[in-house]
Amino acid sequence: MLKLPDEARRNVLxxxxxxxxxxxxxxxxxxxxxxxxxxxxxxxxxxxARLWDEAVERKKSLPFPEEADLDLxxxxxxxxxxxxLLNDIEELRESVKRLCGA
Numbered sequence: 588m589l590k591l592p593d594e595a596r597r598n599v600l601x602x603x604x605x606x607x608x609x610x611x612x613x614x615x616x617x618x619x620x621x622x623x624x625x626x627x628x629x630x631x632x633x634x635x636a637r638l639w640d641e642a643v644e645r646k647k648s649l650p651f652p653e654e655a656d657l658d659l660x661x662x663x664x665x666x667x668x669x670x671x672l673l674n675d676i677e678e679l680r681e682s683v684k685r686l687c688g689a
Contacts, residue, residue, distance in 0.1 A: 617669040
């Protein structure tokens with residue numbers, strides 16, 4: 588394990604915490620957008636992802652009106668981005684914990 592001098596470790600921790608704060612703010616923005624879609628279509632994002640995967644696998648249409656296509660594409664993209672962002676946030680939190688324990 589790399590041992591950083593105290594000042595360098597503090598600087599790295601500060602930078603990581605700032606990055607974490609920014610990512611958490613972005614995640615909240617995405618969550619609000621996802622909730623709006625969920626309310627509009629009365630469906631959770633997880634359920635949309637399941638239906639989406641089924642439709643792709645079976646080469647069938649989603650059970651929504653055709654005019655909803657653009658919404659569904661944006662919703663699915665936002666959901667994938669949100670899930671990826673949550674993973675990044677968790678990894679960053681783990682990095683902060685490791686540095687705090689070093």
